Amino acid sequence: MTHLLGLLPPLPRHASDMQALLNTQDVIALQRVFREAGTRDTCELGTFYGGSAVLGAQYALARGTRHWCIDQFGRPDSKFPFEPSMEIAWAHLRAEDLHTYAVLVAGTTQSVGAMFADHVFGGLFIDSAHCAEWVPLDIAWADRAVAPGGLVALHGFFDDNRYDGYQAAGEAAAAEHGWTQAMHSGSTRVYQRPGTA
Numbered sequence: 001m002t003h004l005l006g007l008l009p010p011l012p013r014h015a016s017d018m019q020a021l022l023n024t025q026d027v028i029a030l031q032r033v034f035r036e037a038g039t040r041d042t043c044e045l046g047t048f049y050g051g052s053a054v055l056g057a058q059y060a061l062a063r064g065t066r067h068w069c070i071d072q073f074g075r076p077d078s079k080f081p082f083e084p085s086m087e088i089a090w091a092h093l094r095a096e097d098l099h100t101y102a103v104l105v106a107g108t109t110q111s112v113g114a115m116f117a118d119h120v121f122g123g124l125f126i127d128s129a130h131c132a133e134w135v136p137l138d139i140a141w142a143d144r145a146v147a148p149g150g151l152v153a154l155h156g157f158f159d160d161n162r163y164d165g166y167q168a169a170g171e172a173a174a175a176e177h178g179w180t181q182a183m184h185s186g187s188t189r190v191y192q193r194p195g196t197a
Helices: 024-035 051-063 085-095 109-116 135-145 166-176
Strands: 042-045 067-071 102-106 121-126 146-155 180-185 188-192
Touching (some): 024 051, 024 121, 024 146, 024 188, 042 051, 042 135, 051 085, 051 102, 067 085, 102 109, 121 135, 135 146, 135 166
Parallel strands (some): 042 067, 042 121, 067 102, 121 146
16 A cells, blocks of 8 residues: 555655665765764754664664654645655664664654753754755754754755755854854765864
8 A cells, every 4th residue: 555646655664765865975974973972862853754863873772872853744834744754764763673762753943842951962963944944943953952062964055055045044053153064075064063072
């Protein structure tokens, strides 16, 4: 049985079915963020079908921590408002036996961010709404939620600047918070928060 007129399977059979816009260079950037998180949990904003969640959970397993995944699962304002993205991400995590190292949280930094008021992450990946209005909100939340000296990766910094205003808004918000660019790999830019861990 398929979902959405045969476009998407209800639950993928194994993790190689993951559909994501992360290329090898993006993964290199994420590996650095998750590797340098120390003994702290990590977080991602925007999970889609779980490619980055699986990677984050693999590093969490090695550290004995958790990888938190905050996403508007189901994408209510998308062309596919009922796509089972949370179920698909969960299936990928279970297929890799990583489901105990990742926590899926439905929402945004604005709707559920307060529940992490006392939590400090070692690193964070922002891959949520790629728009000029939203990225400053995610960066402001990350500036509070990530440890001093921690790394924050932003996906969607393509050479063709395909997300109108997103890249400029992201750069401006990062500069406003005193973040410095640590690397750029693929379409992912990694920033470092000021301070030392």
